Amino acid sequence: MDITSIGIVGAGQMGNGIAHVCALAGYDVTLTDVNSDALEEAVKIIGTNLDRQVSREKIAQNDRDAAMQRIRTTSALIDLGPSDLIIEAATEREDVKHAIFAELLPALKPETILTSNTSSISITRLASRTDRPEKFMGFHFMNPVPVMQLVELIRGIATDEPTYDACRSVVDRLEKTAATAEDFPAFIVNRILMPMINEAVYTLYEGVGTVTSIDTSLKLGANHPMGPLELADFIGLDTCLAIMNVLHDGLADTKYRPCPLLTKYVEAGWLGRKTQRGFYDYRGEGDPVPTR
Numbered sequence: 001m002d003i004t005s006i007g008i009v010g011a012g013q014m015g016n017g018i019a020h021v022c023a024l025a026g027y028d029v030t031l032t033d034v035n036s037d038a039l040e041e042a043v044k045i046i047g048t049n050l051d052r053q054v055s056r057e058k059i060a061q062n063d064r065d066a067a068m069q070r071i072r073t074t075s076a077l078i079d080l081g082p083s084d085l086i087i088e089a090a091t092e093r094e095d096v097k098h099a100i101f102a103e104l105l106p107a108l109k110p111e112t113i114l115t116s117n118t119s120s121i122s123i124t125r126l127a128s129r130t131d132r133p134e135k136f137m138g139f140h141f142m143n144p145v146p147v148m149q150l151v152e153l154i155r156g157i158a159t160d161e162p163t164y165d166a167c168r169s170v171v172d173r174l175e176k177t178a179a180t181a182e183d184f185p186a187f188i189v190n191r192i193l194m195p196m197i198n199e200a201v202y203t204l205y206e207g208v209g210t211v212t213s214i215d216t217s218l219k220l221g222a223n224h225p226m227g228p229l230e231l232a233d234f235i236g237l238d239t240c241l242a243i244m245n246v247l248h249d250g251l252a253d254t255k256y257r258p259c260p261l262l263t264k265y266v267e268a269g270w271l272g273r274k275t276q277r278g279f280y281d282y283r284g285e286g287d288p289v290p291t292r
């Protein structure tokens with residue numbers, strides 16, 4: 001199937017990044033969110049990130065302008081009806097994703113491919129609640145989307161080859177690299193990355209190190225671009241906790257037990273950068289201040 005238009009559900013940090021790269025690659029993009037402020041904010045962020053790429057001579061000004069022209073926003077989910085490919089990038093909660101698909105399905109063309117950017121949730125289970133499990137895939141971008149090269153492609157048990165091939169062609173057109181993962185909890189990247197982040201939170205919880213010493217250790221001692229707690233704030237602590245819960249429930253192994261301190265931060269609404277406070281406090285003018 002020739003994909004020319006892409007509908008994106010959720011205009012948070014992932015949704016805006018996905019809209020950015022898809023529009024830049026020439027796809028017509030429709031972006032939707034339940035929150036109309038999030039849509040306005042997403043368009044601003046996309047404009048700023050494209051400007052940055054222009055100023056660093058990564059893209060030309062007219063490519064930037066053409067990409068912005070290709071992005072349409074709407075708060076009505078059914079406006080995604082004509083899209084050839086849907087990428088769902090709403091909050092990492094299975095009930096939210098099921099509800100989105102239930103509302104969206106009656107508006108879709110029969111041939112439309114349905115995908116989720118979920119970090120961890122079973123693709124087979126999400127697909128089973130739709131009318132097209134053979135046309136359903138995991139399409140997992142990494143954050144920040146305009147910078148990170150990888151897209152994980154995850155087949156559900158029923159996904160057919162034409163669907164996989166069509167998604168792979170989209171990854172090629174975005175000039176990203178695909179890695180194929182089997183449909184087990186959290187796939188590849190988060191199966192490995194998230195227990196490391198959770199262990200960093202345990203290291204903090206048990207008083208082995210402070211926020212600063214833990215992040216400095218991994219940045220300078222293991223050459224990670226961000227420390228694990230800084231990265232957790234960047235991803236979103238709610239998303240990190242949701243992924244740990246999927247690993248814990250899905251693999252039934254205590255080694256995936258979410259750290260109680262991670263739970264406490266989420267309960268406080270300290271979700272990281274997106275709420276201005278997590279393991280660091282971002283509300284001041286200067287450098288972020290560690291909260292422990």
Ligand SMILES: CC(=O)CC(=O)SCCNC(=O)CCNC(=O)[C@H](O)C(C)(C)COP(=O)(O)OP(=O)(O)OC[C@H]1O[C@@H](n2cnc3c(N)ncnc32)[C@H](O)[C@@H]1OP(=O)(O)O
Pocket residue numbers: 049050052053056058118119141142143144145146147148189190193225226231235239
């Ligand atoms: C949770 C999941 O399901 C899966 C995941 O995504 S896990 C998270 C995966 N992501 C990571 O691990 C990110 C780790 N961090 C990094 O790689 C780096 O810190 C970073 C790329 C985010 C920032 O790098 P940095 O060197 O500290 O900052 P900075 O110099 O501002 O940015 C590097 C480049 O990226 C660009 N950039 C950064 N954010 C950008 C954005 N949102 N849009 C466009 N460009 C961006 C910058 O313009 C800069 O470009 P040049 O190389 O041309 O100068």
Ligand SMILES: NC(=O)C1=CN([C@@H]2O[C@H](COP(=O)(O)OP(=O)(O)OC[C@H]3O[C@@H](n4cnc5c(N)ncnc54)[C@H](OP(=O)(O)O)[C@@H]3O)[C@@H](O)[C@H]2O)C=CC1
Pocket residue numbers: 009010011012013014015032033034035038088089090091092093096100117118119120140141142143234235236239274
């Ligand atoms: N953060 C990361 O590093 C990565 C995240 N992901 C995955 O991408 C998805 C999105 O994550 P992320 O962008 O970080 O999350 P955000 O919290 O930044 O954004 C999620 C957006 O979805 C909106 N939303 C919630 N419910 C609905 C709905 N029913 N219909 C439409 N929009 C809705 C939210 O609105 P409101 O705020 O009003 O609730 C919010 O604007 C998740 O599945 C996550 O696991 C994948 C790779 C990396």
